[in-house]
Amino acid sequence: MILNRVLPKNNRRTRFFTNVEAALSKEAAFDGAMTIARISGSGIPMAHSLMNHLPGTLEFPLYKHQAQHLVRELTRVRVIAHLILAPEL
Numbered sequence: 001m002i003l004n005r006v007l008p009k010n011n012r013r014t015r016f017f018t019n020v021e022a023a024l025s026k027e028a029a030f031d032g033a034m035t036i037a038r039i040s041g042s043g044i045p046m047a048h049s050l051m052n053h054l055p056g057t058l059e060f061p062l063y064k065h066q067a068q069h070l071v072r073e074l075t076r077v078r079v080i081a082h083l084i085l086a087p088e089l
Contacts, residue, residue: 015061015086018070022054024078029054032079039070051079061086 018040023029029051036047042060050056062070067083074081 014064016064016067017061017084017086018058018067018074019082019084020050020054020056020058020074021080021082023051024080028078031077032074035073035077035079036070039066039073057084 018036020032020036023032033044033047033051036042036050036058037044040047040058040060040062042058046060047058050058064083071081071083
């Protein structure tokens, strides 16, 4: 990739995965799935599948500010989540 040759390794944008641990109620699981689909851009079926099989990781790489926004919004709808650094390619 050309970008890899132009930018030094420490200046590349780092990506993150979101680890979802638990939803505190069924309503929180539904709201969490809709929040994941809205913020990450993943499909609704993928988000519902993740919320039905907790704990799990949304293996949809996000930039740091997107992942932080997703975790904040999930916390508001009573879903426990945190960030995981995605492996570099």
